[in-house]
Amino acid sequence: MLLVAFGLLLAFSPDSLPTLFRGMGVLFAASGLGLGFLAGRARIGDARFRRAAIALALAIVIVLALFALYSRGPIWLLMMILTMVGAVLMMRPSAQEWFDQSETQEESQ
Numbered sequence: 422m423l424l425v426a427f428g429l430l431l432a433f434s435p436d437s438l439p440t441l442f443r444g445m446g447v448l449f450a451a452s453g454l455g456l457g458f459l460a461g462r463a464r465i466g467d468a469r470f471r472r473a474a475i476a477l478a479l480a481i482v483i484v485l486a487l488f489a490l491y492s493r494g495p496i497w498l499l500m501m502i503l504t505m506v507g508a509v510l511m512m513r514p515s516a517q518e519w520f521d522q523s524e525t526q527e528e529s530q
Contacts, residue, residue, distance in 0.1 A: 423500050424453030424481070445488055452481050456504075463511070471511055478508035 431438070431446030459474035482504050489497035510516065 422453075422457075423503065424456070425450050427496065427500065428453060442492070445484075448484070449481075452477065452484075456481065460507075471516075475508050475511055478504050478511075482508070 428446045428449030428451075432443050432450060433446075434443075456474060456477050459470050459477060462470035463474050482501050485497050485501040485504065489495075489501065
């Protein structure tokens with residue numbers, strides 16, 4: 422939610438921002454929406470979407486780290502940390518068991 426909100430804020434800011442910042446705002450908003458979609462599908466129990474969400478989250482973390490260094494904005498570091506924590510929590514063994522359980526239920530049906 423923060424990624425989408427701050428991305429839209431950056432993209433549609435009334436101040437005269439460089440085009441790079443506006444473009445990054447659009448990129449952050451789109452990637453936040455994509456991550457939300459993938460996480461929602463992963464929550465249903467599909468392991469493919471979980472792996473895709475983790476990959477997208479790690480790519481977002483890299484882009485956020487570079488943008489935070491370039492813009493010197495500490496709020497981007499907060500979003501980077503929250504995204505990393507979400508990706509790590511989806512890789513935990515308890516989460517793996519939950520996904521494995523839902524896959525075996527789908528195969529038995």
